[in-house]
Amino acid sequence: MYNADKVIPGIIILILFFTLPIWLNVGRLEAVPEVELPKEEKKCVESKEFMRREHMKLLDDWRIKVLRENQHVYLSGEGKNFKISLQNTCMKCHENKEKFCDKCHNFVVTHPDCWTCHIAPEVAKKWK
Amino acid sequence: MEAGISLIIVIGLIIIAYIGTLLGLQVLFGIVIPYVAFLILVLGLIYRVISWAKVPQPFKIPTTCGQQKSLPWVKHSRLEAPFTTWEVVLRMFFEIFLFRSLFRNLRADLEGRRLIYGSAKWLWLGAILFHFSFFIIMLRHIRLFTNPVPGFIVRLDYIDSFFHLGIPPIYITDLLILAGLIFLLLRRLIDPKVNYISYGSDYFPLFLILGIVISGVLMRYAIKVDVYAVKQLTLGLATFTPTIPKAPIGSIFYIHLFLVSVLAAYFPFSKLVHMIGIFFSPTRNMANNNRAVRHVNPWNYPVKHYTYYEYQERFRDKMENAGIPIDEEVEPEKEHEWYSLYVPGKEPPTIKS
Structure with missing residues (x-):
């Protein structure tokens, strides 16, 4: 092998580059967070699988319905009516943003804009 | 034709992954194939690097496009004809990060009967959009592995979703990589000159990466999957504790992952390996300093040659008979510092590669 003094460090950099996520986890790996589910209510607006996949689409849909179409009632797939409101419907059961929303959002890294206008229940409590 | 076959192969791969998830082969498509593919990627690249490093460079052959270092009053083009290692590194840097040689891309056109060359920056733009977007997208995916x-x-991730358009917000790089890829594909399909020199090995990676990008974009914006479950799976892969999460993940994720696995396994043995090969291009990684630094051909080896002393000893009697004067002051050479492939009285040696 020629130029081993340059090639071998190159191979090491190559391996380090492709295994970067492994090294980023070393010494700081945390357990997968579990969200705190409501104790009283067992059923959400839609099915659990649907909510886990598409809650952001649903909330966006709600936003458009309320703000642009003046519709304040959501008819769920099961035929139940819900008042469209993040703070009063969603957060009535999921009463803590930090223990519910943020757990997952921080885990998978998303930047939802909800709370730039809405107020989390735990913050609202402090004001009362 | 070549493009069509490549497209059919990629569609076939998508169907394989889709049927695989329908059959419940989540462990195969979610754990086994990604691990095997990643291993092939890393080991394959190391194999390619070592096999390249074993090839001798008999000559110094840097590409030069400017004035080489000469007399002090002649202006030296430092990037076009690098003289020192530092200048070589600088040229490499501009090549790797800014695609400098593509920036010089020309296009030839006929105007009437006149052949005209003009600047054509589109290839450079398409290439830089694609490569940088791909790189940022790869970095962004670290969020799923840590x-x-x-x-x-x-x-x-925050900067990439800067525009906050839609929910989840659109990534800028998603748009740019699609633009770059579509341009690079159309260039091969539409330009007759490029089309003529395009093979299946050019179309297949384009369609494969396009498949990866489209499946990823669809997964984010349209056919939603449970990202929490996805991260459980991918984090398990990165921490060597792989599990298929209990919550179901949609087929689109397994299609995306399978296409990425195919890309990883295909990478070291295709043209895509230019990612590493660029560092081994003798036309780019050598300094243009032939006049100052002697480049020794690694094929050369010291060869015993026939000195005049040995020649005179061998033919002394014949020389004396013929009346040729004998030089008594010639001394035998102790060590040979001469390189030659030619040995008198022997067949020329075969060159080892």
Whole structure:
């Protein structure tokens, strides 16, 4: 092998580059967070699988319905009516943003804009 | 034709992954194939690097496009004809990060009967859009393989979704990589000159990466999957504790992952390996300093040659008979410093490769 003094460090950099996520986890790996589910209510607006996949689409849909179409009632797939409101419907059961929303959002890294206008229940409590 | 076959292969791969998830082969498509593919990628690249490093460079052959270092009053083009290692590194840097040679891309056109060359920056633009977007997208994916996610990845993710358009917000790089890829594909399909020199090995990676990008974009914006479950799976892969999460993940994720696995396994044995090969291009990694530094051909080896002393000893009697004067002051050479492939009285040796 020629130029081993340059090639071998190159191979090491190559391996380090492709295994970067492994090294980023070393010494700081945390357990997968579990969200705190409501104790009283067992059923959400839609099915659990649907909510886990598409809650952001649903909330966006709600936003458009309320703000642009003046519709304040959501008819769920099961035929139940819900008042469209993040703070009063969603957060009535999921009463803590930090223990519910943020757990997952921080885990998978998303930047939802909800709370730039809405107020989390735990913050609202402090004001009362 | 070549493009069509490549497209059919990629569609076939998508169907394989789709049927695989329908059959419940989540462990195969979610754990086994990604691990095998990743191993092929890394080991394959190391194999390619070592096999390249074994090839001798008999000559110094840097590409020069400017005035080489000469007399002090002649202006030296430092990037076009690098003389020192530092200048070579600088040229490499501009090549790798800014695609400098593509920036010089020309196009030839006939105007009437006149052949005209003009600047054509589109290839450079398409290439830089594609490569940088792909790189940022790869970095962004670290968010699925680390917990907690490092700050710079979070910041990168935030900057990439800067426009806050839609929910989830559109990534700028998603748009740019699609633009770059579509341009690079159309260029091969539409330009007759490029089309003529395009093979299946050019179309297949384009369609494959396009498949990866489209499946990823669909997964984010249209056919939603449970990202929490996805991260459980991917984090398990990165921490060597792979599990298929209990919550179901949609087929689109397994299609995306399978296409990425195919790309990884295909990477070291295709043209895509230019990612590493660029560092081994003798036309780019050598300094243009032939006049100052002697480049010794590694094929050369010291060869015993026939000195005049040995010649005179061998033919002394014949020389004396013929009346040729004998030089008594010639001394035998102790060591040979001469390189030659030719040995008198012997067949020329075969060159080892």
